[in-house]
Amino acid sequence: MADERLLLEARHLSAHYRGLAALHGVDLAIAPGEIVAVVGANGAGKSTLLRAIAGQVATAGEILFDGKPIARLAPHRISRLGVALVPEGRRLFPRLAVEDNLRLGAYARRGPERFRPLDLVFALFPRLRERLRQRAETLSGGEQQMLAIGRALMTAPRLLMLDEPSQGIMPRLVDDIFAAIARIRASGVTILIVEQRLVETLAIADRAYVMQTGRIVLAGAAAEIAGNAEVRRAYLGM
Amino acid sequence: MSAALIAQVALGGLLMGLVYAVVAAGLTLIFGLMDVVNFAHGALLMVAMYATLLIHRATGLDPLLQLPLVALLLFIAGVAIYRGLIARTLAVRVNAGMVQIFVTFGLSIFLVGAAEFLFGSDFQSINNTLLGGRTFALNGIILPLPLVVSGIVALLVFLALALLSRTEFGRALEATREDHEAVALIGIDRDRVFGIGWGIGTASVGIAGVMLANFYYIAPDVGTNFALIAYITVALGGFGSMFGALVAGLIIGLTEALTALFIDPALKQIGIFVIYLAVLMVRPRGLFGRL
Numbered sequence: 001m002a003d004e005r006l007l008l009e010a011r012h013l014s015a016h017y018r019g020l021a022a023l024h025g026v027d028l029a030i031a032p033g034e035i036v037a038v039v040g041a042n043g044a045g046k047s048t049l050l051r052a053i054a055g056q057v058a059t060a061g062e063i064l065f066d067g068k069p070i071a072r073l074a075p076h077r078i079s080r081l082g083v084a085l086v087p088e089g090r091r092l093f094p095r096l097a098v099e100d101n102l103r104l105g106a107y108a109r110r111g112p113e114r115f116r117p118l119d120l121v122f123a124l125f126p127r128l129r130e131r132l133r134q135r136a137e138t139l140s141g142g143e144q145q146m147l148a149i150g151r152a153l154m155t156a157p158r159l160l161m162l163d164e165p166s167q168g169i170m171p172r173l174v175d176d177i178f179a180a181i182a183r184i185r186a187s188g189v190t191i192l193i194v195e196q197r198l199v200e201t202l203a204i205a206d207r208a209y210v211m212q213t214g215r216i217v218l219a220g221a222a223a224e225i226a227g228n229a230e231v232r233r234a235y236l237g238m
Numbered sequence: 239m240s241a242a243l244i245a246q247v248a249l250g251g252l253l254m255g256l257v258y259a260v261v262a263a264g265l266t267l268i269f270g271l272m273d274v275v276n277f278a279h280g281a282l283l284m285v286a287m288y289a290t291l292l293i294h295r296a297t298g299l300d301p302l303l304q305l306p307l308v309a310l311l312l313f314i315a316g317v318a319i320y321r322g323l324i325a326r327t328l329a330v331r332v333n334a335g336m337v338q339i340f341v342t343f344g345l346s347i348f349l350v351g352a353a354e355f356l357f358g359s360d361f362q363s364i365n366n367t368l369l370g371g372r373t374f375a376l377n378g379i380i381l382p383l384p385l386v387v388s389g390i391v392a393l394l395v396f397l398a399l400a401l402l403s404r405t406e407f408g409r410a411l412e413a414t415r416e417d418h419e420a421v422a423l424i425g426i427d428r429d430r431v432f433g434i435g436w437g438i439g440t441a442s443v444g445i446a447g448v449m450l451a452n453f454y455y456i457a458p459d460v461g462t463n464f465a466l467i468a469y470i471t472v473a474l475g476g477f478g479s480m481f482g483a484l485v486a487g488l489i490i491g492l493t494e495a496l497t498a499l500f501i502d503p504a505l506k507q508i509g510i511f512v513i514y515l516a517v518l519m520v521r522p523r524g525l526f527g528r529l
Contacts, residue, residue, distance in 0.1 A: 054423065075422035084423070091420035093413040100409050107410055108425030155424050 006064070007032045007190050008053070008083075008159055013061035013071075015045075015052045022048040024214040025061070030159070035181070035191045037201045037222060040211035046194040047088055049211070050161045053192075054078055054085040065159070080108050084157035088164055090148040094137035098128055101136050101147055105154025114156075120187055121150040124180045142173035149180065153189075160184060162193045166200070178204055202226035239499075246379045247499045248492060253385045255491020256392035257446055261464050262471035262483040263399060264442035270478025271415045271435040273335075274324060277342040280465025281349035282440055286312055286447025287456045288353060291364055300368045301452050302387065308448045309441045316440025319345065320433045353458035361455040369452050384453035391449050395442055396484055402438070403480075411435060415478070467507075470514050476527025485525060489513065 008030040015023040022045045030036050038046045051057045055075035063071040070078050079085075093101055102121065106114040122129045125146040131139060136147055145165055152160055162181065166174045178200050185191050195201040202208060205222035210231065218231060225231055265279050276282075289308050290301050299307075323341050330337045364370075372383035402408045414421050414431040421428055446464075454460070471490055475482025490510050497509030517525065 056419075056422075074427075076425050076427045079423055079425040087420070087423065091417055091423065093416045093420070095416060096409065096412060100413075103406070104409055104413050104421075104426070105424045107406065108427075151424060 005031055007034075007066060008192070009062075009064040010049075010053065011062040011064075013049070013052060013059055013063065015048055015057045015059045017048050017051075017057055022057075022214050023052060023059070026211075026214070026216055028209060028216070030190060030192060032158075032190055033185065033188070034207060035185050035193065035205045037205035037208040038192065038194045038211055039198055039201065039208055039225075043213075044211040045214040046211055047163050048214075050085055050163050050192070050194055051087075053161065054083060054087075056085075076108070079155055082156070082158035083161070084152035084155050084159070085161045086145075086148045086152045086163060086165065088167070090144050092136040092144060092148055092151070095135055097132065098134055098136055098139070098147055099132040101151050102128070102154055105151040106156075109156060115154075117153045117156055120184075121153050124153075124183055125150060140170070141168040142170055142177070145169055145173075145177060146180070149177075149184075153184070157189060159190045159192060162191065162195075164194060164196060166195060166197050174200065198226070198232075242378045244499070246381065247495050249379060250381055250385060251492040251495025252488055253381065253389035253491070254495065255488040256389040256484075257449060257487075258464070258467050258471055258490055259484045259487025260392045260395050260446040261443055262468040262475065262487055263395065263480060264439035264446075265468050266472045266475070266478055266480060266483045267399075267442070268436060268439040269472065270480075271411065271439075272324075272418065272432055274327075274338045275342070275469075276439070277339060277465075278319070278346040278349060279443055279468060280461030280463075281346040282312065282315065282461070283443050283447045283450070283464050284353060284456075284458060284461035285315070285349060286444040287451045287454075287460060288357065289444075290448050290451040291362060291456050294364050294367075301364055301448055302368050305391070305445060305448050309444050312444025312447075313437040313441040315444075316436040316438070317433045319440070320436035321429075324436065325429060325432070350458045350461075357458065359458055361457045363455055364451055367452055382453060384449070388449035388452065391445065395445055396480070399438075399442075399480055407434070467510070470510060472524075474514055474517055474524055476524030479524070479526040482524055482526030 006029050010026055010028040013023055013026040026049060038049060040046055048057055052059045053063055055073055055078040059071055062069060065081055065083055070081065102118065103115065127143055128146055128150055131143065136144065139147060165177050169177065181191060181193065182204050193201060193205065202222040202225060207220065208222045208225045209216050210218040210225065261283060265276060268274060268276050286308055289311055290304055293299055293304055294301060323345065327334060327337045327341055369384040369387055374381045374383050374386045403412065410426055410431055414426065414428060418428050467490060471483055471486045474489065475486030493509040493513055494506045498506035
């Protein structure tokens with residue numbers, strides 16, 4: 001039975017990636033409005049989990065979004081339902097202008113409201129407004145991450161999945177990114193985040209899952225996981 | 239040899255070059271979009287020419303007036319080729335490039351064979367057209383009207399392609415070309431963009447076919463030479479570059495005409511290959527290539 005209070009639910013999710021078993025029977029549940037973090041060592045399967053939800057990795061098991069099964073849908077269909085992934089490496093369109101990257105985010109949507117998320121994007125990342133005509137490839141790492149998040153927001157997602165948003169970013173911009181994530185949640189978007197920066201991530205997250213070799217080994221309130229020295233030593237190497 | 243004659247030959251070469259450029263535009267569009275070299279491109283030119291011939295015989299409709307109709311038919315053919323053949327090759331995990339070459343090459347052999355079976359291998363031509371037999375004269379330079387109009391139509395095709403690239407779909411096409419996996423993240427259906435890309439690329443070669451049918455012979459293997467020139471044009475202009483295809487087409491048309499005039503008509507393609515080899519040695523990615 002689907003729990004109607006959940007926005008996303010994964011049940012017994014398994015996936016193979018490049019011939020290796022990357023997910024083993026993962027169960028995950030996200031309620032509307034939450035920030036949920038997935039933490040764990042490199043190779044634990046965190047990115048594969050996000051890619052599986054986005055439809056980019058073939059999976060066994062069930063994924064319910066808003067109560068409807070999405071595990072067999074093509075990636076563009078999942079995006080149109082309101083699940084956005086900001087992937088590792090950002091995957092911008094490097095030779096297109098910043099403005100084109102943003103507007104293309106709304107490509108699959110129709111109606112006069114389609115470009116409305118631009119207001120939120122510019123409020124979060126004023127720098128992007130100053131660089132609308134520049135090619136995406138000319139932006140700094142931090143600006144590219146802002147653009148990747150902005151492009152995802154243009155799809156008007158209900159669930160925004162972020163894969164290592166702080167990677168390759170100057171330290172002083174990292175705080176900006178985390179502040180933006182909190183504001184995105186405040187605008188009504190549910191967030192699933194995978195991150196290496198545990199302190200900052202667990203500080204903004206409501207709940208967290210700890211992954212190890214493709215399994216969820218621990219789940220709980222983010223504050224508890226952050227506060228538990230044994231957990232940090234055993235699973236998170238800190 | 240008078241200056242007027244040289245100017246006339248050069249202009250004629252540039253006009254033919256515009257037709258070459260349109261053939262190359264279709265090829266480079268599809269290659270740029272998805273890294274597939276369509277070896278059936280020449281056969282599709284031939285299909286467009288026979289379609290023009292058959293429609294002319296059946297209805298008397300002038301080739302020039304058939305332009306929208308044949309372009310639409312070839313657009314549909316392009317979408318069908320993508321859906322029926324090319325889309326399936328994208329799922330191939332081993333040697334996908336080879337599979338794509340064999341599929342399009344096989345399609346070419348099939349289309350040329352079918353044309354021979356249906357129409358025989360005799361040369362045919364369309365007579366009594368609006369443009370046929372007329373000339374265009376300016377300051378002592380005389381050019382065949384079908385060639386002049388073909389050049390104008392070719393420029394209009396490039397104008398249309400340039401305008402398309404400014405539309406929202408054009409941006410989606412460009413985005414798909416840059417990262418055909420990432421477009422799915424923003425809800426763009428890659429298969430739909432690829433299919434329409436094949437449709438546009440094939441419609442371009444269809445337009446070239448209709449214009450050629452005005453003044454060129456029609457035979458099952460007529461596309462072979464045009465395809466060869468199109469591959470050179472694409473390589474010279476730079477793989478995937480539309481502007482490069484236009485410039486390279488003009489260079490090739492001009493070179494061909496001047497080689498025929500100054501050396502020997504039978505050797506007209508020698509000049510093309512010399513320029514091509516020279517460019518490849520100096521600038522292997524072509525004039526405007528991004529590879």
